[in-house]
Amino acid sequence: MTSESGGxxxxxxxxxxxxxxDPTVRAVVFQVLIIGAVVLLGxxxxxxxxxxxxxRSIATGFGFLEREASFGIGESMIDYHPRDSYGRAFxxxxxxxxxxxxxxxxxxxxxxxxxGIARLSSNWLLAKLASLYVEVVRNVPPLLQxxxxxxxxxxxxxxxxxxxxxxxxxxxxxxxxxxxxxxxDPVWNWMIVALLVGVAAAIAMTRWARARxxxxxxxxxxxxxxxxxxxxxxxxxxxxxxxPTAMDVPRVQGFNFVGGATMSPEFFAILFGLxxxxxGFIAEVVRSGIVAVNWGxxxxxxxxxxxxxxxxxxxxxxxxxxxxxxxxxxxxxxLTKNSSLxxxxxxxxxxxxxxxxxxxxxxxxxxxxxxxxxxxxxxxxISLFMNWYNKRIAxxxx
Amino acid sequence: xxxxxxxxxxxxxxxxxxxxxxxxxxxxxxxxxxxxxxxxTISIIWxxxxxxxxxxxxxxxxxxxxxxxxxxxRADYSGACWSFVSEKLRFILFGTFPYDEQWRPLLTIMIFxxxxxxxxxxxxxxxxxxxxWAGGLALVSALMWGGVLxxxxxxxxxxxxxxxxxxxxxxxxxxxxxxxxxxALGRRSNxxxxxxxxxxxxxxxxxxxxxxxxxxASVMLPLFLxxxxxxxKLVRAQVAFILFAAxxxxxxxxxGLQAIPKGQYExxxxxxxxxxxxxxxxxxxxxxxxxxxxxxxxxxxxFKDTSxxxxxxxxxxLGTAKAALTDPTWRGFYKEAYLFIGLIYWVFCFFxxxxxxxxxKDLNRARRR
Numbered sequence: 001m002t003s004e005s006g007g008x009x010x011x012x013x014x015x016x017x018x019x020x021x022d023p024t025v026r027a028v029v030f031q032v033l034i035i036g037a038v039v040l041l042g043x044x045x046x047x048x049x050x051x052x053x054x055x056r057s058i059a060t061g062f063g064f065l066e067r068e069a070s071f072g073i074g075e076s077m078i079d080y081h082p083r084d085s086y087g088r089a090f091x092x093x094x095x096x097x098x099x100x101x102x103x104x105x106x107x108x109x110x111x112x113x114x115x116g117i118a119r120l121s122s123n124w125l126l127a128k129l130a131s132l133y134v135e136v137v138r139n140v141p142p143l144l145q146x147x148x149x150x151x152x153x154x155x156x157x158x159x160x161x162x163x164x165x166x167x168x169x170x171x172x173x174x175x176x177x178x179x180x181x182x183x184x185d186p187v188w189n190w191m192i193v194a195l196l197v198g199v200a201a202a203i204a205m206t207r208w209a210r211a212r213x214x215x216x217x218x219x220x221x222x223x224x225x226x227x228x229x230x231x232x233x234x235x236x237x238x239x240x241x242x243x244p245t246a247m248d249v250p251r252v253q254g255f256n257f258v259g260g261a262t263m264s265p266e267f268f269a270i271l272f273g274l275x276x277x278x279x280g281f282i283a284e285v286v287r288s289g290i291v292a293v294n295w296g297x298x299x300x301x302x303x304x305x306x307x308x309x310x311x312x313x314x315x316x317x318x319x320x321x322x323x324x325x326x327x328x329x330x331x332x333x334x335l336t337k338n339s340s341l342x343x344x345x346x347x348x349x350x351x352x353x354x355x356x357x358x359x360x361x362x363x364x365x366x367x368x369x370x371x372x373x374x375x376x377x378x379x380x381x382i383s384l385f386m387n388w389y390n391k392r393i394a395x396x397x398x
Numbered sequence: 399x400x401x402x403x404x405x406x407x408x409x410x411x412x413x414x415x416x417x418x419x420x421x422x423x424x425x426x427x428x429x430x431x432x433x434x435x436x437x438x439t440i441s442i443i444w445x446x447x448x449x450x451x452x453x454x455x456x457x458x459x460x461x462x463x464x465x466x467x468x469x470x471x472r473a474d475y476s477g478a479c480w481s482f483v484s485e486k487l488r489f490i491l492f493g494t495f496p497y498d499e500q501w502r503p504l505l506t507i508m509i510f511x512x513x514x515x516x517x518x519x520x521x522x523x524x525x526x527x528x529x530x531w532a533g534g535l536a537l538v539s540a541l542m543w544g545g546v547l548x549x550x551x552x553x554x555x556x557x558x559x560x561x562x563x564x565x566x567x568x569x570x571x572x573x574x575x576x577x578x579x580x581x582a583l584g585r586r587s588n589x590x591x592x593x594x595x596x597x598x599x600x601x602x603x604x605x606x607x608x609x610x611x612x613x614x615a616s617v618m619l620p621l622f623l624x625x626x627x628x629x630x631k632l633v634r635a636q637v638a639f640i641l642f643a644a645x646x647x648x649x650x651x652x653x654g655l656q657a658i659p660k661g662q663y664e665x666x667x668x669x670x671x672x673x674x675x676x677x678x679x680x681x682x683x684x685x686x687x688x689x690x691x692x693x694x695x696x697x698x699x700x701f702k703d704t705s706x707x708x709x710x711x712x713x714x715x716l717g718t719a720k721a722a723l724t725d726p727t728w729r730g731f732y733k734e735a736y737l738f739i740g741l742i743y744w745v746f747c748f749f750x751x752x753x754x755x756x757x758x759k760d761l762n763r764a765r766r767r
Contacts, residue, residue, distance in 0.1 A: 031591030038595055045622045052621045123435045124428035125442050139747035140740050141702035144716055148740075151732045337607035344709055351609055364617040371610045372602075379605040 049365070064361045065090070071356055073348045075264055086357050093353035094374055100270055100349065101336040101378070107275040108335060109328075112282025119287050130283065137280035143341050145277055150269035150345045160256055169249045169260070177263040178250040187241030191234040198233035202226035266347035270339065278335045285331060289324035290316075321393050329386035333379050340375075350374055468727055482731040483738050486722040490739065493558015493718045499550065502541045503561040509534055509541075510564045518753055531572070538565070554632045558713035560742065562632075566704045566714065570639035571647075571697055577640070578647035583677060585648065586655050596648075603645035608703055611638040616710040635707050639700070646696050654689030655681065687761060694754035698747050705743075715739050 018025055053060060065087035072082050076092045077099060118130035137145070154174055158164055163173035169180035182188060202225075209220035238244075250260025263271075293316050301315040302308075342349035351371055358367040417423050430436040460477025462470055464484040471479035483490075492503045513534045516522050522530075542561065545551040557565075584596030603611070615638035620628065658681055666676040708717040719735045722728065 027589050031589050034595060035591050048624050049618075049621045052625060055625060121435075121438075122428070122431060123438050125439055129442065135748060136744065139698075139702075139744045139751065141705040141716065141743055143705045143708070144736060144740055144743065147716075147720070147732075148736050151736070155730065155732060340607040340609040341706070343609060351607070351613075355613070358613075358617060364613075365621065368610060368614050368618055371613070372606045375607055375610065376602070376605040 058362050060365070062366055064357075064363050064366070067361075069357070069360075071360070073353065074346075075267065075348060086361070089353050089357065090350065090370065093348060093350035096347070097336075097339055097342075097349040097351075097374075098378075100267065100274070100339050100342065100347070104271055104274045104278070104335050104339065105332050107271065108278040108282055108331075111275060111279035112331075113286050115279060115283035116286030116290070119283060120290060134280045134283050137277055138284075142273065142277045142338055143344055146269055146273035146341055146345055149273045150265060153265040153268055160252060163252065163257075169247070171250055171252075171257065171260075174265070175256065175262070176265045176268060178257050178260045179263070180247045180249040180259075181261045182244070183246040183248045185241075185244045185246070187238060187244055190241060191237050194233040194237040195230065198230040201233070202229045205229065264347075266342070266345055269345050270342045270347045270349075274335055274338055274341075277338070278331055281331050281334070282328065285324055285327045289320040292323045293319045318393060322390075325386060325390045325393065329383065329390070332382055332386070336378055336382065337375060340371075471731070478734055478737075479731050480734065482722075482728055482734045485728065486725075486735070489559075489722050490715070490718045490735070491559045493562065493713045494556045495558065495561075496550070496552060496556070499544070499552065502544070502549070502552075503557075503559070506538050506541050506561045507564060509538055510561075510568060514568075535569070535572070555630065557632065559718045560715050562707075562712065563701070563704050563714045566636060566639055566707065567697070567701045569636060570643050571700065574640045574643035574647055577644040578651055579682070581644060581648035582651035582655060585652055600645045600648055603642060604649070608638070608642055608706055609709060611642050612706060612710050614638065631710065631712060635710060635712055639704070642703075643696070643700055646700075647693060650692035650696050651685065651689045653692060654685035654687075657688045658685050690761070691754045691758040694750055694757065698750050698754075701746060701750070702743065715742060 020026060020029065050060075066085050068083055069086045069089040070082050071089070073080055073089060073092055075096065077095045078088075078092060080088060080092050115130045115133055118126050119134070121127045121130070153176065157172055157174050160173050160175055163171040163178075165171055171178040205225060206222050209222050213219055248259045250257045297315055297319065298311055301311040306314065339349055340351040343352040343355060346352065354367045354371050358364050361367075417426065429439040456477050458477075460474075462477060462479050462481055464480050466479065466481045468479070468481065468485075471481065488497070488500055491507075492500045495503050513531060516530075517527070540546050540549070542557060542565070543552060543554070581596050581600060584592045585600060587593050587596070612635060615634040616631065619634050619637065623629070662680055662684065663676070666680040671679065704714055705716040707714050708720065713721060716739060719739045723730075723732055723735055
């Protein structure tokens, strides 16, 4: 190695010759070798695979997606019947994964933020409890935590007939959690529309208020007005729509419940297991983000005459978020990827449905490729969104 | 006058007021300093009062001892049935390893714990310690497989429990480490072809869940290999773990590489060192030292993730615990089982994470000097 680098100096003096000691030539040779090796490895794998597939007479391609799935799925957000195709079954799985990831991210963020702030509390007892939570939750495998949650529901909860009834209409039993839901009425759909309109109006108003404050210096009570718009619009719609109050309350009939909405034991276990596990990590992210903002910043803001709310909103939070967002993104990605653990407790997420499909059809390559492709797309989506957000809040250096 | 001064000087020291030091002051400052903290403290104490006595009575007071027969537990299940743990201890720890030979996995666990503990000491961060590790691994494979030194041969489909968990994570880490260094260097390389290959590999692996890699290893690896070549389940899982660990460790090492000031690279170039010499003698020693805390964190998550092998039908610690629960005589004692293995996982991960935090502080102090 030493003689080679010594030779490089001589090579440079001897004019234009193609020599392995020339850094440019060497760069090209190295890259050709590495890429060649990768391509060769890929070709070897593909060749073996095709050979094996031909031997076992397995057809390749995604044609199987249109065949009849003929297996049932416990819970689904869209209509699904065993007579539907494998493609539709997979779509059900993707939607279930997205459902548990989105709700899990929200729950984990809320718990994690609270615990992270609690760890910095001046209350010794609260801070110690929060530390205990973080240390326990982070150091036990998530799969074990899922099993524990699942066992708590299926083995410790009473049977349907003796269901635990903490609030009127809410039932806890081995079959999961039953809650009353409002009976279907067109007003509910209009309320969702009203909510969206309210959010859009609040955003527009915030922009207008900011422009006006920049122009005239007059502040506008943005927070209160936004709250009014976002909650007032749906409320108004509800009143105008005749204020329907009919509820679909679950009740025991025979050996099972009828009516109401269900949170299955599987969904409960995966949602709470993942949220509580990830919240332990988010708590640490939030804590380090808050600690990272220098105390001098708060003092400076207060001496400028900002109120404590404004200090938090305009000075501390923007700087803390800059530290928090990148590691938070990777926690969100981890939660989404860990939702694949659902397979172990039988929640029909995309991995468990793809697994069933592989077992029934033998299309293992296509199945694994579909799992990987979907997760890569979701991961990419979350990273793009969080990168966009991160860029928006990043330090603008002049 | 002088008398007064002397008198004042000989007065005994006044004790500080009780509201400033001592336990009462501590309680006032840390638990009741504001009205909302007082409220919080009281509600937490009330909550603890509600939870802890019940927990204690289940865990200890009403619990059945390690030798209680199962009928006794069934008759009165108001306390933990610890005899489940003592009855199933050897199955949970060692899986289906032949009963009379189970001192071998026990010795394996002890060798690994000894090696890991020694590796925590910076005095052993020397090249010769790699040879010690290699010797340890050779000894462990002799112990687990047998077939030499008069030990009976045990095929690896019988391995299980804690040794399997430790072997999967330690061997995975050991093989993935050199790969991850190359990948990290590749990602930082200014040769576009090599950089593209490394980035594609790292991002692909990090973008998909470990389960899909385990799936790939268990159902697709047999298709990838030439006809007639078969490898067993354990090796397939190990391959998946190595591929997975290499990508994550490469990112930890890349962080270390990025933390090295440009001047170090330039100084090495100025000395006329070639690429590999520069990396080996100047950059990597510094970068790896920076990367050790994140590497330990990777190892912790990796250790926890080995529990996923249950999905492809291997019996690691979690797998044996679940299998122990399927015994009809002992069905239903899942709290005891999960608590027991949870404690084992927790002890390992907790000490590793404390070590990584201590190490980070220690390395930072050394660098600042």
